[in-house]
Amino acid sequence: MRAVIAEDLALLREGLVRLLEAHDFETVAAVDNGPSLLRALVEHKPEVAIVDVRLPPSFTDEGIRAAIEARRRVPGLPVLVLSQYVEQLYARELLADGTGGVGYLLKDRVFDTEEFVGAVRRVASGGTAMDPEVIARLLTRGRAVRPLDRLTPRESEVLALMAEGRSNAAIAAALVVSEGAVAKHTTNIFHKLDLQASDDDNRRVLAVLAYLNG
Amino acid sequence: MKKTFQAMGHGFVWFWLSIAQLFVWTLAVVAICLIPVGVGIYLTPPLVDAHRRFADRARLLAHDWSGVAIPRPYLPEPVQRPGFLGRAERCRHLLTDRATYRDLLWGLTDPVVGVFLAAMTFALPLYGIEGIIMPAIYEVFGDMGFNDWYTGIHVWHGDPDAAWWCVPVGVVLLVLGLKAAPWFERVHGRWTGGLLAPADAAALARRVTELTRSRAETIDASAAELRRIERDLHDGAQARLVAMGMTLGAIEHLLEKDPAKARLLLAETRETSVRALNELRDLVRGIHPPVLADRGLSDAVRALALDSGMDVEVTGALPRLEPPLESAAYFAVSEILANAGKHSGARRVWIDLRLDEGLLRIGVTDDGMGGASLETGSGLRGIERRIAAFDGVLALSSPPGGPTLVTLEIPCAQ
Numbered sequence: 001m002r003a004v005i006a007e008d009l010a011l012l013r014e015g016l017v018r019l020l021e022a023h024d025f026e027t028v029a030a031v032d033n034g035p036s037l038l039r040a041l042v043e044h045k046p047e048v049a050i051v052d053v054r055l056p057p058s059f060t061d062e063g064i065r066a067a068i069e070a071r072r073r074v075p076g077l078p079v080l081v082l083s084q085y086v087e088q089l090y091a092r093e094l095l096a097d098g099t100g101g102v103g104y105l106l107k108d109r110v111f112d113t114e115e116f117v118g119a120v121r122r123v124a125s126g127g128t129a130m131d132p133e134v135i136a137r138l139l140t141r142g143r144a145v146r147p148l149d150r151l152t153p154r155e156s157e158v159l160a161l162m163a164e165g166r167s168n169a170a171i172a173a174a175l176v177v178s179e180g181a182v183a184k185h186t187t188n189i190f191h192k193l194d195l196q197a198s199d200d201d202n203r204r205v206l207a208v209l210a211y212l213n214g
Numbered sequence: 215m216k217k218t219f220q221a222m223g224h225g226f227v228w229f230w231l232s233i234a235q236l237f238v239w240t241l242a243v244v245a246i247c248l249i250p251v252g253v254g255i256y257l258t259p260p261l262v263d264a265h266r267r268f269a270d271r272a273r274l275l276a277h278d279w280s281g282v283a284i285p286r287p288y289l290p291e292p293v294q295r296p297g298f299l300g301r302a303e304r305c306r307h308l309l310t311d312r313a314t315y316r317d318l319l320w321g322l323t324d325p326v327v328g329v330f331l332a333a334m335t336f337a338l339p340l341y342g343i344e345g346i347i348m349p350a351i352y353e354v355f356g357d358m359g360f361n362d363w364y365t366g367i368h369v370w371h372g373d374p375d376a377a378w379w380c381v382p383v384g385v386v387l388l389v390l391g392l393k394a395a396p397w398f399e400r401v402h403g404r405w406t407g408g409l410l411a412p413a414d415a416a417a418l419a420r421r422v423t424e425l426t427r428s429r430a431e432t433i434d435a436s437a438a439e440l441r442r443i444e445r446d447l448h449d450g451a452q453a454r455l456v457a458m459g460m461t462l463g464a465i466e467h468l469l470e471k472d473p474a475k476a477r478l479l480l481a482e483t484r485e486t487s488v489r490a491l492n493e494l495r496d497l498v499r500g501i502h503p504p505v506l507a508d509r510g511l512s513d514a515v516r517a518l519a520l521d522s523g524m525d526v527e528v529t530g531a532l533p534r535l536e537p538p539l540e541s542a543a544y545f546a547v548s549e550i551l552a553n554a555g556k557h558s559g560a561r562r563v564w565i566d567l568r569l570d571e572g573l574l575r576i577g578v579t580d581d582g583m584g585g586a587s588l589e590t591g592s593g594l595r596g597i598e599r600r601i602a603a604f605d606g607v608l609a610l611s612s613p614p615g616g617p618t619l620v621t622l623e624i625p626c627a628q
Contacts, residue, residue: 060508088520
């Protein structure tokens with residue numbers, strides 16, 4: 001699988017390249033700043049891009065902005081954003097176009113190689129990978145009346161895992177229930193959040209969006 | 215017409231205040247003159263204070279009635295020692311304050327200029343009325359031996375024609391008096407302001423005192439902040455890194471002998487590193503939140519709103535401002551939001567951000583139960599002190615039952 005990596009710290013960049021190559025990814029470009037990231041994304045149209053939020057020249061949110069711009073030019077381009085911090089504001093902006101292939105994780109999730117590579121593959125195949133920290137903060141928020149309040153505790157748990165981007169099988173494993181039970185919960189969730197039934201996988205993304213917009 | 219009658223009423227009050235003030239003024243001057251014989255040292259402070267109360271009252275009325283804002287010009291009082299020496303020092307302080315002499319100058323001239331201006335608001339219309347009713351009263355006046363002239367018309371006993379001449383003159387004077395009453399009031403306000411406002415030097419001295427205080431507070435606050443950061447690093451991330459180093463040493467040792475144990479320790483070390491990272495992250499958030507650094511105040515406040523447990527709506531957009539100012543405003547908003555969540559039981563909060571004419575205005579309104587006060591809310595005091603370093607002010611409106619509105623205004627040069 002062809003990947004583009006953007007990270008300004010050489011040590012971390014090399015580490016990511018090595019990690020991905022050990023898992024059968026091919027790094028077509030490894031860049032260290034915003035403008036060359038955008039060029040690399042548009043030129044190579046990789047199957048997945050792994051992008052640090054803070055990049056030169058501005059050392060602010062260059063990575064997020066490059067990712068959004070690249071997805072505007074190449075719709076659906078899968079981007080996994082890594083950051084020292086996860087901010088809901090940025091998570092929303094990444095998901096705003098309502099299509100999948102987006103991830104936003106804390107940098108130290110890389111430590112858990114299996115989990116991290118799983119997230120990269122999920123994003124590459126058009127899924128989402130939201131950091132548990134974003135999800136956790138969403139769960140603790142909100143006393144106001146929102147559609148999310150209609151969910152049962154179990155359904156909230158399922159939605160939280162779904163928002164991280166996990167498949168029904170993975171959710172079933174995490175909650176130690178059958179896949180059928182998870183499927184029933186997800187149907188209820190979609191129903192309660194007024195998401196129309198369709199064959200489109202992106203209902204999961206929409207559910208995450210509904211979650212974020214709480 | 216309402217304004218006219220108001221001005222007349224006000225003029226009437228002014229008039230008597232000026233007269234009363236003159237008595238106190240006389241006593242105060244006598245007290246100062248008695249200082250060389252000792253008695254004055256006891257008499258001066260209370261009498262000068264009493265005179266200041268009159269001046270304060272005049273400042274207040276000038277503001278309420280004529281819209282002239284007159285700041286208090288007095289130098290800050292030193293702490294008074296007990297006994298004779300303390301009183302002597304108090305006297306010295308009062309006599310070296312230039313505002314005392316400006317007050318006394320006002321006290322001397324106000325009974326002339328002030329009384330004239332104040333009296334004009336009601337005396338001129340009353341005089342006009344006297345002219346209008348002159349034909350009916352001139353005989354009584356004459357009998358009582360009063361002055362028998364009215365605005366250059368000689369009204370003598372037994373000449374009704376002359377009295378009738380007074381009527382049109384009285385009408386003119388009445389109309390003129392009614393028209394001019396608000397004007398006289400305004401002039402009076404401005405005249406009071408001219409004498410009772412701080413002289414430039416006094417204003418500068420006050421400013422220096424304020425700045426010295428806010429500088430001291432800022433330095434204290436940042437020193438405390440540095441101590442907190444140092445302690446957090448020392449007890450948190452630093453300690454964890456040391457522990458990780460030690461565990462790694464143990465793992466090195468166990469690698470050959472007991473690989474299973476080594477694997478267990480490795481997992482533990484990884485967890486420790488995650489915890490150390492979390493602590494560093496929280497610390498950085500507390501110093502300089504990432505969104506604030508990346509995007510500036512508007513988006514940082516939006517991010518705060520998203521993380522808040524309440525339903526927070528943010529309106530308005532700001533350009534990038536000076537980083538220290540952005541940071542101070544951010545932490546102020548953050549604390550106000552936290553207060554609203556903790557104490558007021560609010561469910562919804564509205565935050566309005568605006569920048570006009572070099573003034574950053576932030577309004578935070580919540581639908582909570584109100585009752586917040588600057589006296590009891592030490593958090594609000596802290597915010598006030600923090601933004602005071604930028605000459606910012608905090609206004610609070612929080613009646614019991616709500617809603618609470620906190621407004622921050624911070625000047626910022628663009």
